Every structure is written in C-alpha cells, then in structure tokens.
Amino acid sequence: MTLAVGWALFISALLSSTLLPGGSELALAALVWHQPEMRLSAWAIATAGNVLGSMLTWGMGYGLARWRPLQGPHRRSVAHALGWLHRYGSWALLLAWLPVVGDPLCLLAGWLRCGFWQCTVLILIGKALRYALVVMTASALS
Template identity: 55%
Template sequence: MSEALQGPFGLFFSALISSTLLPGGSEVLLAWLVTEATHSVWLLWISATAGNVLGSLLTWGMGYWIAGRYPLRSLENPRHRRAQRWLERYGPFGLLLAWLPIIGDPICLVAGWLRIGFVASLVMITLGKSLRYAVVIGLAG
C-alpha cells in the first residue's frame, strides 16, 4: 500500500468517507497508525478529526440544501424522524452525538434541514468527533 494512503493523508480521506452517508473504518486505520508509531499522534488525531468533521459538514450542507426544496414535514425515514425529534429537543447540542454509527449521519442531515446554525453545528460536531478519536487513540496507545 502506498505510504500516502497509510499516513495522515489517507486517514483524512478515510475519516471523510466514514462520516458521509458511506460506510468506512477510520477508527481501525487510526488505531493501526497509532500502534505503528511512524507519525505523530497529534497529527493523526487532527487528520482523523478534520476529515470526519468535513464529511459531517457536507452532510449538514446537503440537509440545508434539501430544506430549500422540500419541507421538513416530508421526512419519511424513521431514523430521520428520530433525528428530527432529537434535534428539536436538544438543538445544536444533539450534534455532540454525530459520531455515533447509524444515527450520526441522519443527525447531521436533519440539523442542516432544520437550519441549525453553521457555527454551532461546527463546534458541536467537532467536539463530539474529536473526543471519539481521542478515545480510540487512548485505547490503541
């Protein structure tokens, strides 16, 4: 495997893909890179967090774009309705759980659809995802 794909650059793209509506395994790659000890743990943490946050913001942006074309009442997917109830109850703080598998992507999509502010979304998503990757690093190290 190419060195670029094994390092922080590859980790960034793995994390980006993992946080959109596509499945991925950035946690496994991060843990492996930590155990290999060829890169700074801080650089790996920043790469994983940045890629994952960017992917979530792209999903948030899709929701924001969709809101202009389809009214929120048209949500049919049960996961999206659950995310809507969650976000209506907790507001941007609900985005702290954007790192969760299965429900994290719908939370980000619905947050954009609800037009939850970009800065608040960015802060909450970043906080939740950076803590998740810190735990992965702690368990791998």
C-alpha cells in the same frame, strides 16, 4: 507518517462521516498502534476529515431544504435524529459521532437551518473526544 498515509486517513475519516458507509476508527487505531509517535497528528487529521465530512452532510441538508421541505421521516434513524434535534436543539450534534443516527443528525441540522458555526463546534467537540478515546485505547494496546 507519510503524506499518502495522512491523506488516506483524512479521506477515510471524511467519507465515514458522510452518508456513505465507512469506519475510520480502525484506520486511526491501526496507524496509532504501528506509529505511536504520530498519535497527535493522526488524531488531528482524522478529526479534521470527520468534521469536514459531517459539515458536507450538513450542507447537503441545508441545500435540500430549498427544494424539499422536511416532511415526516421515513426511516427509524431519521426519526430518532429529528426527535433529538427537536428536544435538544443543536446540542444533539455532540452525538454526531454515533453510528446510524449521527449522519442523519448532521443532515437534519442543515435541513432545519441550525447555525453553521454552532453546528461545527458541537460536531468538532463530539468527534474529537471520540477519536481521542480511539487514540488512547490504541496507544494503551501498543
């Protein structure tokens, strides 16, 4: 894997875990399919980028809470994420990899002042497992 490919994968994973749309799973799967010997480093790069993006989203929520207290959620995905956080606490962040509700989970966790390190570890576990599944699937198909 070249340095440029590694950075492209990292940025793809980072952006797809923020409130911006994106799908890093396809980039990771394509890389593993074409270069199966790089699966471990590709998994680590994608996981690191995705967790960093989620923690940036957590930080945005943390910062927003200073200027705008959390009021009733307006979108359905935000309402679901908030319900999960109230019901399961930070443990809901194990599901931060899910489409639609994953990004609001991270944003709201910051907004609700959930602990930084606890959130980081839980997000890391969920996203690492999700990317491991992508890598195993792509490896099996190559």
